[in-house]
Amino acid sequence: MTDAQTRETTGTNPLAPAPAGARTAADVVTPELVAQLTKGVAGSGRTANHTPLTGEKLADLPESTPEDVARAFDAARAAQAVWAQVPVRRRAAVLLRFHDLVLSRQAEVLDLIQLETGKARLHAHEEVQAVAVAARHYGRRAAAYLRPRRHTGAIPTLTKVTELRHPRGVVGQIAPWNYPLELSVGDALPAFAAGNAVVMKPDTETCLTALWARDLLIEAGLPADVFQVVLGEGPVVGPEVVRHADYVSFTGSTRTGREVAQGAAARLVGVSLELGGKNAMLVLEDADLDKAAAGAVRACFSSAGQLCISIERLYVHESVADAFLERFAARTKALRLGTSLAYGADMGSLVGQRQLDAVTRHVEDAVAKGAQVLAGGTARPDIGPYFYEPTILDGVGAPMSVCSEETFGPVVSVYRFSSDDEAVERANSTPYGLNSSVWTKDARRGREVAARLRTGTVNINEGYAPAYGSVQAPMGGMKDSGLGRRHGSEGILKYTEAQTVAHQRLLPMAPSLGMDDEKYAAFMSRSLRLMKTFRFR
Template sequence: MTTAQSDAGEAAARVVTDALVASLTRGVEGGKRTACHCPFTGERLAELPEATPEDVAAAFDRARAAQPAWAARPVRERARVALRFHDLLLRRQSEVLDLVQLETGKSRLSAHEEVQSVAMAARHYGRTAPGRLRARRHLGAIPLLTQVREIRHPHGVVGHIAPWNYPLELTAGDVLPALLAGNAVVMKPDTETALTALWARRLLIEAGLPEDVLTVVLGEGPVVGPLLVEYADFVTFTGSTRTGREVAQRAAARLIGSSLELGGKNALLVLRDADLERAAEGAVRACFSSSGQLCVSVERLLVDASVADDFLARFVARVEALRLGSALDYGVDMGSLSSAAQLATVTQHVEDAVALGATVLTGGRHRPDLGPYFHEPTVLADVAPPMRVCAEETFGPVVAVRRFATEEEAVAWANDTRFGLNASVWSRDARRARRIAARLRCGTVNINEGYAAAYGSVRAPMGGMGDSGLGRRHGAEGLLKYTEPQTVARQRLLPLGPSHGLDDRRYTALISRSLRAMKSLGVR
């Protein structure tokens, strides 16, 4: 593995100036102070406002006061804000790429994935929201006599809790459909990546969003998070399954809806007829983008035993050629882990696997010479339960390899997890790959790609099964979950009850004949 050295401290001082922090935190509630840090160096990056419980309440008050006027605007006008944001984001992407790298430690190319994802979401919802939110006519109980309209109303104020690993995509990308649906949003990004979230908010305001329609509160998750659930009309959360359960329980106690994207232990299946060169290349992206700190990234490689040696030789060679470093520029393949906690988890999982008999094919080492939280991309073979890497989410640059003998065994192993977020199948036979994909219990399956094909197809829903969460982002579901449907039915001419001299017996006989007739005529 090669390395690309840079002076991350100088880069941080150049990018994160006092003027920038003052601009981004203008209007952010916070009676106390907190700080974010740079994973490349471990040093403090900026000092930020930290919300007290009173600050959180004030943020919701502001959002609730601003929401009715925002919802009263025509949907097309709200959508134009998203489309202007799209253009501004692409025009000024270098600004946010620097912030994403400095706050997460990821490579420039991995940071650009976030720009791509948010731009696609802004374009998609900017173009489709007016059609999906318009009032719709439905056939009523009695055709011609019953007229029915379905109207979509915003929930009100959405509480959005975002994690640290994708600070642009999981803030701006998720709040865009909530805003276009007519909601206001109070957002709690992770403090360690708050500058990126605040930059996105400032850009949305520049694109025409009223300032109080999107407010930000910062603070410790166990303190601020429950308050968002307490005050919100709908809650979205991306993070760990353990915390997701707590969010769901609190939301259920208040009878409000929630949408949760949680953990994953995603499998990539290499079938015997796969193009092994393409599969090895794609598996490297699937396993090590963003240093493996991605809910949909691959942590388990299931390889047909008949091609395993050939595939692994290609795959390991590509992993060993990865360039590690902290440069705020393209040319580095993998950056740092985000924190000491993430490094500890990765180290523990590797050490546990080796102690129980796993073989390190490449990597396996902490690299403090590059920065405090760097860890080499690691490939483990001879992996089997009860090793922690078999069942627990590592959320780092570690992938475990198992060889399967039959398709049935591959499917069984892929499904042998409490999670169900993403999977990948590699084969030259599209029909066979689709058949296997349909048997995998997860929200998205990619054929001949790791995760980006499904995630980037924003017209289709994305989310998890099992312990990977509830609800979906993207597609129609990703917008309509932020609304409450209302049915308005108008009855004309005749009532839905005995009338015009009909007694109960003759009325029910007439209704029965009408029901049979409607079925015969194909009425839905």
């Protein structure tokens, strides 16, 4: 440990790293573990991933070619035909066993998440929570979501109609690096429950976490060939996944999401996209400022701000702005940065040089154009190669890049407003529409403001966790933040094809019983009037 790190650990610097954990990367990512996790991964080449905590290599990995991707889809397609015949309750039971395994063996995956993303352990645990909740929900509710449904037919009693749900086949999933457990297997669970196979391309730098989840699902009873993983560069492997899939699930940037959507549209296959955000938090004048300041820390700096639904724009009523910012800045300056594979650090690292460069560029551009740094604003290579202090910028204006571009790092910009109308208008003045947050003591007022915000989720008196964690309700983006939804009925039904089976009984849908065309038309007209009178839907 350097002298500087020693001083920080003893507390002379409020942004001090947490004490180092006893385990190292080599202790966690052993050759035996890598061999176990990469078993069955198609790859003719070799690649590697690294930990952002130190920059050192974690593992050598298979690298998939386009031919490997095609073979993975062939194997998945053969396995899916068998898996789809398994009763839905037995498929769902796999998810419930997986739920128990994740919770009982969470220490293993927490180490992997931290090593691959650099995030603090408590933020890694958010992924464990989210996956367990999704596994429990779809494990319990999949059968109800997928059951055949009776509908009123064209002619009541004579037309019997049933809606069936069939799996799409093989889902191609492209998962991001920032939440390598939740945004990989978390999205795959409802696809499996619906009877699909999945070919997943996780980000190579965070693929060990996704592979660990695959290994656990197989242990829980999922047939191995139903869940295929391919690894490699996004521009090479990603389009191949889209080219073979029966449905595409993508989480990532808006720019890449447009390319994925175009590829899926060319083949007339469905797609769901969760994309970027420039999420706003509104602190109304009647908010509890201490709770709002603590909530802002969670909303802005969890996973070092590398979360699609984290807050990057903070709108505060002008009458309480100074009091709120005093509290918020003090809490932010007190955060502890750390590399420990243990609880204790408040924030971890950025994932790599690209993210560090983006954060640095946004902060330096804002400061050069007149913004004031209320907290942070500095890289911390003394802790790790990609650490950056949690940063609050005041006096941000339109010429600054941070004002409109997604930063995806621990940086939040502060703006003042004078009325609810102004706050809503400014919060909505972005092409994105993923998540937002409203803070007020007046529940009714909070709901009224929330309904006016053009985002797929809105949280009142919290940043993002309540809406995301409420898995019976849909989650997703408006505008440039995406298409489709995860969670709830939409989160599983999107992985199915709806089929309507109509059984006509006794009389045909045509002239009969001696009626000519004119009498049949008159009969049907009277019937339609009666159905409206008796309130048939």
